[in-house]
Amino acid sequence: MYRLFVLRNDKSDCVGGRALVSLWALLLCAGNSTLAQSTAPPVSPNAPFSIRATHLLGFPNSKNNCNGTLSIKDDTLRFEQDAKPGAEVKIASVQGEFLGSESKQVGGTPVKVGKAAAPFGSGRVVSLFAHKKYDTLTLEYVDGDGGVHGAIFQVHKGQGELVRNELVARGASSSPGEAPPTKQSTSEVAHEDK
Amino acid sequence: MKTSKPNSWVIYLAASVMIAVAFSGRLSGQTAAVKLPGGSSGSGTQWCLQVERIDPGQVDLAHSFQVAIYENLLEELNKTKRFKYVLREGDSKASETPDLLILKTMVVKYTAGSETKRAVTTVSGATKLTVRSQLLTREGRIVLESTVNGNVLFFGSDLRATHNLARNIAKMIKQSAGLGSDQLARDWQPSLGW
Numbered sequence: 001m002y003r004l005f006v007l008r009n010d011k012s013d014c015v016g017g018r019a020l021v022s023l024w025a026l027l028l029c030a031g032n033s034t035l036a037q038s039t040a041p042p043v044s045p046n047a048p049f050s051i052r053a054t055h056l057l058g059f060p061n062s063k064n065n066c067n068g069t070l071s072i073k074d075d076t077l078r079f080e081q082d083a084k085p086g087a088e089v090k091i092a093s094v095q096g097e098f099l100g101s102e103s104k105q106v107g108g109t110p111v112k113v114g115k116a117a118a119p120f121g122s123g124r125v126v127s128l129f130a131h132k133k134y135d136t137l138t139l140e141y142v143d144g145d146g147g148v149h150g151a152i153f154q155v156h157k158g159q160g161e162l163v164r165n166e167l168v169a170r171g172a173s174s175s176p177g178e179a180p181p182t183k184q185s186t187s188e189v190a191h192e193d194k
Numbered sequence: 195m196k197t198s199k200p201n202s203w204v205i206y207l208a209a210s211v212m213i214a215v216a217f218s219g220r221l222s223g224q225t226a227a228v229k230l231p232g233g234s235s236g237s238g239t240q241w242c243l244q245v246e247r248i249d250p251g252q253v254d255l256a257h258s259f260q261v262a263i264y265e266n267l268l269e270e271l272n273k274t275k276r277f278k279y280v281l282r283e284g285d286s287k288a289s290e291t292p293d294l295l296i297l298k299t300m301v302v303k304y305t306a307g308s309e310t311k312r313a314v315t316t317v318s319g320a321t322k323l324t325v326r327s328q329l330l331t332r333e334g335r336i337v338l339e340s341t342v343n344g345n346v347l348f349f350g351s352d353l354r355a356t357h358n359l360a361r362n363i364a365k366m367i368k369q370s371a372g373l374g375s376d377q378l379a380r381d382w383q384p385s386l387g388w
Contacts, residue, residue: 140261142284151265
């Protein structure tokens with residue numbers, strides 16, 4: 001027993017050292033992977049980028065509240081409605097991009113009709129669950145005459161940041177003094193100027 | 195029997211000529227209307243309007259709301275056909291336009307609502323916007339000033355409040371007396387400042 005203890009004791013320095021080294025290696029790997037996750041993926045300057053988006057308003061030659069594909073290729077931001085010619089804006093003309101979040105009802109007209117048809121107003125309960133959070137991406141850009149335009153897109157949660165990073169990486173001027181994303185669907189808070 | 199056939203042909207011919215003449219008159223009327231937007235104001239000067247970006251003032255209003263008000267205002271003011279041109283902020287054409295009015299809009303009060311709350315409770319969750327609109331001459335003389343509201347009380351997304359607000363501002367400007375006449379800038383006394 002004593003011998004065993006002594007043997008273990010003799011090895012303890014070596015084992016402890018190995019454990020320390022392996023712990024260091026583990027920490028280093030974990031740190032590296034965390035770092036890789038936290039930083040944005042590298043954006044190659046000419047790689048095309050596209051996501052599904054809903055155009056809420058403001059983009060030229062596009063209908064309001066229509067779904068389509070928002071894509072960035074070379075120096076152009078383009079919105080294409082399904083099976084229709086797209087509209088585009090030069091990224092260099094984008095002066096500001098702002099993120100927000102919005103909670104919207106999903107299901108469209110069928111859900112609305114279903115809610116209305118439910119007896120004793122029980123359809124209202126559906127409204128509690130039939131909503132989804134989206135990101136809103138607000139862009140400000142100038143046209144050829146220098147006139148200021150604004151456009152708002154609704155994208156899936158988390159994708160607004162990607163589009164903004166992509167735009168900034170390709171030469172859009174980053175928004176001056178931008179605050180963190182503002183929630184539009186919050187409880188009622190009145191702000192009054194004094 | 196023989197005489198009735200030529201007669202019917204003559205009648206058909208006359209009818210088709212009449213229809214053609216009627217349609218051509220209608221078309222020419224339409225083109226004339228397009229050429230002279232807002233021609234109902236008579237002999238008075240047709241003013242151009244430049245819409246400035248929304249001033250959020252002391253209110254913490256999301257950028258998407260500011261852009262939505264601005265874009266909706268441009269759309270609604272174009273619909274009124276009271277102005278020769280409706281220009282955007284920064285548009286270089288504004289410096290060449292002699293009869294220019296400037297529309298400034300400042301947010302006074304904002305109550306953030308919730309679409310879900312509106313759908314569930316009906317009575318709460320309203321989104322309310324109050325702005326002060328000023329119509330100024332190039333020299334800075336206030337021509338028209340008014341406080342306008344835009345709300346979403348029951349149905350629709352929060353951004354619908356901006357559409358309602360823009361429609362109310364356009365309505366207010368349309369209903370105001372004197373717009374479109376030469377007397378405009380002279381008749382109105384400078385009223386309250388900001």
